[in-house]
Amino acid sequence: MTNSVFSADLLPIHALIEAEQQAFIADEGGRKRAGYFCAYTPPEILNAAGLRHARLFKAGSPEIVSQGERYTQSVFCDFSKSCIGAFDKEGGDPFYHAVDKLYTFHTCASMKRAAEVIEQFVPTTLLNLPRLRNEAASRDFFRSEILHYRDDVAELVGRAVTDSEVSAQIALYNKVRRLLRDFSELRKRPNPPLTGLDFLELVRGFYYLPPATLLTAYEKLYQKLARTHDDGSRPIRLMISGSIMADGDRRLVELIEREIGARVVVEDHCTGYRPFAHTLREDGDPFAALADGYLDQAPCARMKPLDDSLDFSTGLAEEYGVDGVIYVYLKFCACYGVSKLEFLDRLTASGVPVLEISSDYSVSDIGQLKTRVEAFLEVLQGQRDDRIETNSKEHVHG
Amino acid sequence: MGEVLERSRRKTSRRRPRTAADSAGLAALQTLAESYSYANIQREAAAGQSVLWGGWSWDSPLIYACDTIPLGYDQLWYDDSRKSEAIAEDHFQVPGEFCSMIKAMIGRLHSDRDNNIKRILHFGSGCEPISSVLELAKRDGYDVETLDTVTAFRTAEKRASGIAFLVSELRRIGFWLTGHPVDEERVADEIRRKNLLLTKVETLLDLRARHPLYIPGIQTKQIFMGAMHMFGNPEQFGIVLDTLIAELRALDRHPEPANYIPLVLAGSVGNQRLFQAIEESGGGIAGWVYHGTQKYDETLPPLESLAHFVLDAQARGDLGEAVGASVAYRRILVEEEVRKTGARGIISSSIIGCPYASLMQQLERDHFSKLGIPLIALETDVHREPPTEEQIMRVKAFVEMLS
Ligand code: SF4
Ligand code: SF4
Numbered sequence: 130m131t132n133s134v135f136s137a138d139l140l141p142i143h144a145l146i147e148a149e150q151q152a153f154i155a156d157e158g159g160r161k162r163a164g165y166f167c168a169y170t171p172p173e174i175l176n177a178a179g180l181r182h183a184r185l186f187k188a189g190s191p192e193i194v195s196q197g198e199r200y201t202q203s204v205f206c207d208f209s210k211s212c213i214g215a216f217d218k219e220g221g222d223p224f225y226h227a228v229d230k231l232y233t234f235h236t237c238a239s240m241k242r243a244a245e246v247i248e249q250f251v252p253t254t255l256l257n258l259p260r261l262r263n264e265a266a267s268r269d270f271f272r273s274e275i276l277h278y279r280d281d282v283a284e285l286v287g288r289a290v291t292d293s294e295v296s297a298q299i300a301l302y303n304k305v306r307r308l309l310r311d312f313s314e315l316r317k318r319p320n321p322p323l324t325g326l327d328f329l330e331l332v333r334g335f336y337y338l339p340p341a342t343l344l345t346a347y348e349k350l351y352q353k354l355a356r357t358h359d360d361g362s363r364p365i366r367l368m369i370s371g372s373i374m375a376d377g378d379r380r381l382v383e384l385i386e387r388e389i390g391a392r393v394v395v396e397d398h399c400t401g402y403r404p405f406a407h408t409l410r411e412d413g414d415p416f417a418a419l420a421d422g423y424l425d426q427a428p429c430a431r432m433k434p435l436d437d438s439l440d441f442s443t444g445l446a447e448e449y450g451v452d453g454v455i456y457v458y459l460k461f462c463a464c465y466g467v468s469k470l471e472f473l474d475r476l477t478a479s480g481v482p483v484l485e486i487s488s489d490y491s492v493s494d495i496g497q498l499k500t501r502v503e504a505f506l507e508v509l510q511g512q513r514d515d516r517i518e519t520n521s522k523e524h525v526h527g
Numbered sequence: 528m529g530e531v532l533e534r535s536r537r538k539t540s541r542r543r544p545r546t547a548a549d550s551a552g553l554a555a556l557q558t559l560a561e562s563y564s565y566a567n568i569q570r571e572a573a574a575g576q577s578v579l580w581g582g583w584s585w586d587s588p589l590i591y592a593c594d595t596i597p598l599g600y601d602q603l604w605y606d607d608s609r610k611s612e613a614i615a616e617d618h619f620q621v622p623g624e625f626c627s628m629i630k631a632m633i634g635r636l637h638s639d640r641d642n643n644i645k646r647i648l649h650f651g652s653g654c655e656p657i658s659s660v661l662e663l664a665k666r667d668g669y670d671v672e673t674l675d676t677v678t679a680f681r682t683a684e685k686r687a688s689g690i691a692f693l694v695s696e697l698r699r700i701g702f703w704l705t706g707h708p709v710d711e712e713r714v715a716d717e718i719r720r721k722n723l724l725l726t727k728v729e730t731l732l733d734l735r736a737r738h739p740l741y742i743p744g745i746q747t748k749q750i751f752m753g754a755m756h757m758f759g760n761p762e763q764f765g766i767v768l769d770t771l772i773a774e775l776r777a778l779d780r781h782p783e784p785a786n787y788i789p790l791v792l793a794g795s796v797g798n799q800r801l802f803q804a805i806e807e808s809g810g811g812i813a814g815w816v817y818h819g820t821q822k823y824d825e826t827l828p829p830l831e832s833l834a835h836f837v838l839d840a841q842a843r844g845d846l847g848e849a850v851g852a853s854v855a856y857r858r859i860l861v862e863e864e865v866r867k868t869g870a871r872g873i874i875s876s877s878i879i880g881c882p883y884a885s886l887m888q889q890l891e892r893d894h895f896s897k898l899g900i901p902l903i904a905l906e907t908d909v910h911r912e913p914p915t916e917e918q919i920m921r922v923k924a925f926v927e928m929l930s
Binding site: 200201202204205235237238239241242245246248255257258259260261264266267269270273274277430431433434435458460461463464466467468469470471473487 | 619620621622624625629651652653654655656658659660662663673675676677678680684686688689692695696699848851853854855880881882883885886889890
C-alpha cells in the first residue's frame with residue numbers, strides 16, 4: 130500500500146483518475162475539453178456532445194489560494210480564490226489551463242464574480258440557475274437555460290446534440306448515481322466496508338472519469354465491498370455537512386479517520402453523497418427532466434426555501450444513524466456561514482450533536498482543529514457508552 | 528411644504544444663491560429625505576399604509592403601482608447599527624468576517640420584529656450574504672418573497688427567456704402585494720413618472736458637474752437614492768429637483784473659476800465625514816458612478832420594460848451588487864465619467880468585507896493604473912461614527928497629490 134489516504138481497494142480507481150487527468154492535460158484524442166464548477170451543472174450534456182469534461186474542484190493548496198488573491202484580495206472563500214488562481218496563466222494548475230471552455234452557473238455571487246475574472250483566461254459561458262425549487266416558472270426558465278447550454282456545447286463541438294443523445298446520457302448517469310448510492314448504502318453497516326475517504330475518492334472519479342469507464346471499474350469494486358464481512362468493530366459514525374469540500378481538502382476527514390479512528394459515513398455537501406441522492410426521470414422531454422432533476426436534487430443552501438436543505442440534512446443524519454455531525458463552512462461562504470445557525474439548531478433539535486468548524490485551506494490551525502475534533506469525539510463516545518449502558522440495564526430489568 | 532418651495536423657487540430665479548447654505552433646493556431635499564425615514568414610514572404603516580422592505584430600486588414603479596411604499600434596506604442601518612451588528616453576531620451567530628451591511632440588516636429586523644413592516648422583497652440575483660441573512664429573518668415572522676435569479680452576464684446575453692421569466696416573476700410579486708393581478712397600465716404610468724424624474728436627475732448631474740461643490744457629496748448621494756425610490760413622494764422629489772436645477776442654472780450664468788480638483792467617485796461613500804474630507808482638501812466630485820440615470824423604455828409593455836432595465840444595468844455594471852451587477856464592466860462607466868468631467872483622479876469606494884466590491888475595486892485598480900489615472904480605494908462600513916484619522920489622511924493625501 131502506498132501512503133494514499135484511501136484503502137488499497139481504491140488504488141485502481143485512483144490510477145484511472147490520474148491517467149484520465151494526464152490524458153486531459155495532454156489532449157489525447159484531440160477532443161475539446163470542458164470544465165464546470167458546480168453540482169448543478171448537468172454533465173449529461175457535455176458527455177452527449179462527446180466532450181472530455183471534468184468538474185473543477187481541485188483545490189486545497191494555499192499556494193493556489195494566494196495566486197487567486199492577486200485578484201480577489203482576502204474576502205472570498207478559499208474555494209473561489211482557488212478557482213481563479215488555478216486558471217491564472219502565471220502559475221496556476223496545468224489541468225485548468227487545458228480547459229477549452231468553462232461552463233458555470235450563477236450559483237453563489239462569489240463564484241459568479243470569480244467567473245468574471247476567469248473569463249480573461251478561458252472562454253466562459255455563464256448560465257442562470259434559479260433559486261426557487263418549487264415554482265413551475267423557475268423550472269421552465271432553468272430548462273431554457275439548459276437548452277442554451279446545449280446550443281453552446283453544440284457550437285463548441287461543431288455538431289448538433291440530439292434529444293435522444295441527451296436521453297441516453299440521463300439513463301447512463303442515473304446508473305452511475307444509483308451505483309454511488311449503493312456504495313453509500315454499504316456505509317449504513319455498523320462497520321462500513323469503505324471509509325469516508327474512500328467514498329470521496331469515488332466521488333472524485335464521478336467528476337473526472339467518463340461514465341462508461343467508471344461503471345466497469347466501480348461495479349467490480351462494489352461487488353467486492355458488498356461481500357466484505359463485518360469484523361465487529363463499531364467506529365463512531367459522523368456526517369459532514371456544509372460547504373463544498375475540494376478534492377485536495379482532505380485534512381479534516383484524514384484527521385477523523387486516520388488519526389482519531391472515527392468514520393465519516395455520509396456527507397451532506399456537494400462533493401460527497403449529496404449529488405447522488407436523486408434519480409432523474411428517463412422518459413419525456415430530456416431537458417425538462419434535467420431541469421426538474423437538478424432542481425429536485427438534494428439542495429445546496431443557496432437554494433430556497435432553506436427549509437428543504439435543513440430537512441434533507443436532518444433526514445440524512447437519521448438515515449445513516451450518525452452519532453454526530455461536523456458542520457464545516459468555508460470562511461466567507463455565505464450560503465453555509467450565514468445560515469449555519471439554522472443547520473446547527475435544526476440538527477441539535479433532532480437530537481444529533483454538532484461540532485461547527487470554520488475552515489480554509491491554510492495549514493496553520495491543524496493543531497487546534499485536532500484538539501476540537503478529539504474533544505467532540507470523546508463526548509460522542511461518552512454518550513454512546515451511556516446509551517449502551519442504559520440499553521443493557523433496560524434489557525436486564527425488562 | 529410645496530408652497531414654501533414655490534416661493535423659494537421664484538426667489539432663485541431672481542437671485543443667484545452664492546453658496547449651498549443659501550440653497551432652498553438643498554433645504555427642501557433635506558426635509559424630504561428626513562420625511563422618508565424609517566420612523567415616519569413605520570408610522571404610516573401602523574396607520575394602514577402598505578409598506579415593504581426592498582423594491583426601491585429598478586423595481587420601484589411596480590411597487591408604487593401596487594400602492595405600496597418601498598423602504599430602502601439602507602434605513603435598516605441608519606440608526607443603532609452597532610447594536611444591530613452585535614445582535615447579528617450574538618443572536619444569529621453571523622460569523623465576524625461578513626460585512627457590517629448584512630449584520631446591521633438582520634440585527635435591526637430582529638429588534639423591530641414586532642412592528643408593522645413585515646414584508647421583504649428580495650431579488651435573487653443580488654449578493655449571497657443578503658440572500659442568506661433574509662432566511663434568518665423568516666425566524667422573526669417576516670414574509671420574505673424572492674424574485675428569482677435572472678442575470679444578463681453581458682449585454683449581448685440578454686436572452687428572451689430571461690426577460691419572459693422576469694416578467695412572470697414581477698407578476699407574481701404584484702399578486703403577492705395586492706392579492707390580484709397588477710394593473711399594468713398603472714405600472715406604465717409609474718414608469719413614465721420615474722423617467723421624468725430620471726431626466727431631471729440627469730440634467731441636474733450635468734449642471735452639477737460644473738459646480739460640484741454646490742451640491743455636496745452627501746446630498747448628491749441622496750439625489751441618487753431618490754432617483755430610485757423617490758422618497759416615497761415622487762411629486763415632491765420632482766419639485767426639489769426643479770429647484771436645484773434652477774439654482775444650478777443661475778450659477779451657470781455667472782461661471783466662476785473652477786477652484787477644485789475634479790474627481791470621479793465610483794460607488795458610494797457611507798460616511799459624511801469622508802465626503803467632507805474630500806471637499807475640504809480641495810477635491811470636487813465632478814462625476815459619479817453610482818445608480819445611473821438610464822431611462823426605462825416606454826415603448827415596451829411595462830413589466831418587460833422593467834426587466835430590460837435591470838438586465839441592461841447588470842451587464843453594464845450598474846445599480847450595484849443588489850442586482851448582481853457585473854464587476855467587470857463598471858470600469859467602463861468610470862472611464863466615461865473621467866473623460867466627460869476631465870477628472871484627475873478616481874475614488875473607488877466599497878464596504879469592508881464585501882467580496883464583490885473588493886473584486887471590482889481590484890479590477891479597477893489594475894485597469895486605471897494601466898491607463899495612468901490615479902485611483903484610491905476606500906473601504907468603509909455602514910456605521911455612522913466618524914471615519915478613522917488614517918482614512919481621512921489617506922483621502923486628503925490623495926487629493927493633495929493630484930494638485
Ligand atoms: S456549494 Fe452549492 S453553489 Fe457552491 S458548488 Fe456546491 S452546490 Fe454549487
Ligand atoms: S453587497 Fe457587499 S456590502 Fe452589501 S450586503 Fe452584499 S456583501 Fe455585504
